[in-house]
Amino acid sequence: MNKLEKAPLTVGPQGGVSPATGVASVERRAFGLPGVPAVLLWLVLAVVTLWLLVAGQFVWGILAGILALFALAGFFIVQPNQAKVLTLFGRYVGTERRNGFYWTNPFTVRRNVSLRIRNFNSERLKVNDQMGNPIEIAAVIVWRVVDTARAVFDVEDYEEFVEIQSETALRHLAAQYPYDEYEGHGFSLRGNPDEVAEALGRELATRLRHAGVEVLEARLSHLAYSPEIAGAMLQRQQASAIIAARQQIVQGAVGMVEMALRELSEQGIVQLDEERKAQMVSNLLVVLTSERGTQPVVNAGSLY
Template structure:
């Protein structure tokens, strides 16, 4: 069911007219009571009932709010004009806020793509864009948004690993922009039928579950050490190659294979060692 805008009358003129009719009814009632005139009393009662009937049709619409009108259960239309408005007194009226709202899901414990238990929470920014769908397509659109948002977060968390294992792989921790976009797309798909538009969705909390947090921290540290060592060794090998080439350039130093191996070993120890090395001066021959 799509939203159908409907016209409404300004409420202030209607209110003044109803008060005037009520005042006239009171005057006729007083005159009728003084003169014991039944027609005047009857007219006063009818005018009072009419004024009360007109007043029932008044309702207030705040800025960024919509009033969904129905007649005996049938949807009639939606009024978005703010202020005091008037429509048929028989219309039922349900107010729907069109303001931007947000909520943060609680910390959800789910398994990522690798099966590791993680804790994740997300902030969802949303608003109602179709009041008729929000009222008539779902029972309680606010509860619907909360439940579907948590379901979308769970589904999204299970589609990606927590950490990046390969170059170019999208993970929850290393690609927040891509993850937020994917979560927003899932929410738009789930909440579209409720007349809700998701403005932003982003992860607000991400961590390994407490029972494996220490073990995963050690794994991250080990991966970081291996990566650092790999770069150090690659750089050291390049420096050794450059040193040998410079020494042998122009026949400055001629090294046989055994001396080259010995020099390479010493240079790698110096370049790759974590602590400062102590030099040993060889005053004699290598042999």
């Protein structure tokens, strides 16, 4: 009888397992005979049983019949992207991942574990970001079971474990980043979705690997300010956008004025003293930075 392979581990701060106390299961291949040859052998046993009964050897015939019925319980089928976890009298004896028809010890208890890729869409969580602002956040986690022994034996319910650890990781992630970075010097939840998704995936991989779960992808599916501050934050975003736009307009206008004065001077079109240059700069800036179209005043007299 195969023994369950274990390594000493302890529960760590990220919800995982680390060396010291506790155990971690290790998946191994289960014993299983191909189903078709086993069926042929079973048919031979059934024919022998009938022959013994017909020949009048009822004791041997009944024993052979009981053995045939007992052997019949050893047949099982493994569907695509599924696995059978086998235990014998409370001991883990292996996992059968190969698709098809097999026979094994009839005394084993077989549990189905799906190896298919799954999605977990978390609830909208109300948390505080790095700046203390209340926000609503949710994520989509794409995962699958890669170690059936850990998934079945190391956690009570691996699906519930994925849900709880995903929400915990999401709360922890939201507290590490601000919703928006107005200075533009760091990462933010809204401004750096790829970096945030990568950080979430790394934390989930750390939390879930001890349950035999692999995280394929993790991305935010919802991100917004909480309703009580959404209006104020929207005004702040609008103000920031207006300031940024006006800064760009002013920088462009100054460049155009500088270019105009330089061209006038280099081509000798007109000579302006410092006072007229200042007046021209003022007029051009008004024209270029005004939100509305300006009405020019035509001077029909002399320049001065």
